Amino acid sequence: MQPSVLGHYYEEFEVGETINHSLSKTIFESDNNLFSLLTMNHHPVHTNLDYAKNNHHGKVLVVGTLVFSLVVGISVPDISGKAIANLGYESVEHLAPVFIEDTLYAKTVVLSKKDSQSKSDRGIVYVETIAYNQNNVEVLKFRRKVLLKKQNL
Template sequence: MKTSNLGNYFEDFEVGSVIEHALSKTIFESDNNFFSLLTMNHHPVHTNIDYAANQQHGQILVVGTLVFSLVVGMTVPDISGKAIANLEYESVKHLAPVFINDTIYARTKVLDKRESRSKSDRGIVYVETIGYNQRGEDVLSFRRKVLIQKSNQND
């Protein structure tokens, strides 16, 4: 049986490279409603059309943490598929509103990498990910550090 090729090893990452992630997702009303319920975010700007119509954007806004969760998920096949752990998320920025039926895409830039100081079989990769919509507008950005195994280890 062939093992999965999910993710990249520490050595595969090159500082300065940009990865356009293949996964994308159109956010449907049901996605936003389920996520609002699951996370107990009952703010009416996310769930009440009449309320949202009278607010700044005039329509339902997608929950920001749903957008964040989707974009992180889109990066897994390329960034954290071989991760031992996500060590840190930082500088999460909501750059523009996301609405029902927007399609979200993502790209990641490798900012830095270094070998682990305590274990020789792994290293830390520092990346910045941008989520953007179907119009090419950046809607989310964040940075994270991921602890990733080296290729000389068994999966």
């Protein structure tokens, strides 16, 4: 059996490539409740079933930053496992609501890459990650730049 690989080196990414992440996550009520408590997001649309039933979606809405955090985590084994640093996140878009018991999946497209100008042992990969639910509805999209190690330096 081969040991699992955490991340990839800069040279392994190809511009235009789509990476379908193998990890997925069903969001449980306990996930949403704990995240709400930890982040002090006590809005009743995330924590109060009665309130949520009488509002726009009619059910508890998962905290958007939980969705974002989970999708970043789903992408780590393929994208940033060998990262020196995540240099920045941009253009975070919540495309559709996420509810308790939805399952998140994700894919990432490599948009561009460039060698570091200051250090020859690393490079920057620019990617866009799209998350979707069990019904194949896109729920989140974001871009980020990741500083990665080069392989043989």
